[in-house]
Amino acid sequence: MMDIKTYNVIAKEGLAEFPTDLYTVNQSQKPQALLIRSQDMHKTPFGTNVLAIARAGAGVNNIPLVQATSAGTVVFNTPGSNANAVKELVLTMLLLASRPVLDAIPWAHKLGGADVSLQTEAGKNHFAGSELLGKSIGVIGLGAVGSRVAKAASDLGMKVIGYDPYISVEHAWQLSNDIPRAESLEDLLAVSDFVTVHVPYTEKNRHLLGKEQVEAMKQDAVLLNYSRSGIVDDAAVLAALAAGKLRLFISDFGTPALVSHKKVIVTPHLGGTTAEAEVNGAKMAARTLRKYLETGNIVNSVNFPTVEMAFEAPLRLTLIHQNVPNMVGRITTILANYNLNIDNMINRSREKIAYTVIDMATVSAEQQAELTKELLHIPEVIRVRFLKNPRA
Known part of the structure; x- marks a missing residue:
């Protein structure tokens, strides 16, 4: 019998992937594998007995990869398991960036009296927005999430420009031939009304959108970061907002400076927070662990x-x-x-x-x-x- 230790709340559908004649869950002080979500493994000793760690999600910055690799612990993630959830949230934020719904709703709730409809007609022009149809959007990173965002934006009638020098064959096939790919990041930034970033965090990608890149963006552009904290240089963005270069910054990763800024919309790391995505991630992580523990085969590893x-x-x-x-x-x-x-x-x-x-x-x-x-x-x-x- 092999024991799987879990951290955080793991969807029961994922745990059901472990047959009870081969596995126990949280029954041993020396488990063979860990199944986690956001648990900070930098502060959680796991020892050399652990053969593998599976993260039900894409990001693995909560796992000490160097330590795990030197101990012979294979670390897995679940790329694509929350891709649709992130895509839908990005589309939501694109719409909110175009239509001032967030301001209009509380205004409407303050209306009172018998002439609410008259007040609505008199005041609604204060909340006029614009349409996404015909606007240009630059999608940086055309993997599991970015390729879906690109297709959905195209279906909305937006002019999509993609940029990803490392795109896989699998995701390239998912993209329409009608979606052009920019030759460089600078080419994409110069023509995009909206820019959304969907690349993994690595030291190489740290501040991929820094001061120079933000200044190269189109006047009054909107920037969205639903990838990882650190890929966008928040200080450079705040400076561009103050200078009137950017119209709006939307991020899933808040800081004190961002959450208090009037031209910033922060969501509390909601990208993959749907019931469906949590089930997908748990099931995919469990199956990946089983494959490795039972056959030794490795897929979706970030360090092996x-x-x-x-x-x-x-x-x-x-x-x-x-x-x-x-x-x-x-x-x-x-x-x-x-x-x-x-x-x-x-x-x-x-x-x-x-x-x-x-x-x-x-x-x-x-x-x-x-x-x-x-x-x-x-x-x-x-x-x-x-x-x-x-x-x-």
Whole structure:
């Protein structure tokens, strides 16, 4: 039995993905895996016994990736599980940026007396807005969320310009040929009435929209950040709002300076906060954990390479090790010394870490223990696991 420890409230539909004959949930002080949402794992010790951490959501800035990688703990996220929820919220905010509904509603609620309809007719022109039809929108990042936003904005009759130098083939196919892609970020910023950003946070993307980029934006443009805090330089945006360069900034990530500003709309990190998205994320995270724990295959990891190999042999050996020369040779030499034949093998690396999967015939529990000890004696080897194929 393997135990899964959860943090935060995980949708019951996700927990139901763990069959009770193979898994327990929150029953051990030494769980094999963690299933989390927003729990700050920088402040939550998880030890070296944890094989994997799955984040039901896209962002993993709440997980110490360097520490996890060095311990041989695979970290997963669930890209796309909340994409529709974020898309719909971005569309909501685009509409609110065009029509002063937020100001009009409280005004209407203050009306009184028998002549409410007359007061409404007399005052409604104070809340005149504009239409999205025909306006241009620049979508930075055309992944799971950005590609959906681009399509929805196009369906609303907006002129969409996309920019993503790293777009995947999968998401490229989802985009209409009618949506042009800008050659550079500056080209997109110069012509967009609205700019919405949908890229993951990395050190490279920190302040992707900084002082220089904000100043390059179209006069009276509206900027939306429903990606991650830090991708937009808030100080540069506030300066542009004060100078009259930008008309409005809309963000899902509040700071004291932003929440008190009249030209800023802040939502309290609502991007993926829907019942449907929470269920999608929990189910996807659970399935990803099961795949890794039961087969050793890795998909949607943020710190390890993607490794998938059909599990057809009786036994599978997986090794997490440093990405250094001759590691595969040293591993296979040890197996040869035990007269073990390799049925299938795959090795992949990601920066300084590597992962090797080897399929073979059945090996006794005693030999598995001996092999594990000998393989771990290689200084660069971090973790060794043997997995039995239940279908073999």
